[in-house]
Amino acid sequence: QVQLVASGGGSVQAGGSLRLSCAVSAYRYSRNCMGWVRQAPGKGREGVASIDSQGIINYADSVKGRFTISKDNAVNILYLQMNSLKPEDTALYYCAAKVHTSCPNYGFPVFEDWGLGTQVTVSS
Secondary structure: OOOEEEEOOEEEEOOOOEEEEEEEHHHHOOOEEEEEEEEOOOOOEEEEEEEEOOOOEEEOOOOOOOEEEEEEOOOOEEEEEEOOOOHHHOEEEEEEEEEOOOOOOOOOOOOOEEOOOEEEEEEO
16 A cells, blocks of 8 residues: 655745645555645535656646646655635545556556645635
């Protein structure tokens, strides 16, 4: 089982920035797809960004140009840099993983392992 521990959420004003971090044990698998999923109040979960062991990266249209997903293989950390935040970005953000697979070329996989969420609140 993959362990994921997310941190870095908080409250910011619109236009501000936050960086989420997630310690992931999926790195020990040679093929893996890791990503961030969010859930706003009263809504379903939405894929935000994903990155796999081969470097394939996907973003939701709503965050393209504002969010950047990256990973530090040396310390097994997954990041989500969020800039130009909007009130509609307010949500509980989860890091997630699926091992023994690459990320799809488009869209997001059905992640199998999840960390606890970290809250991001953007005020107008």
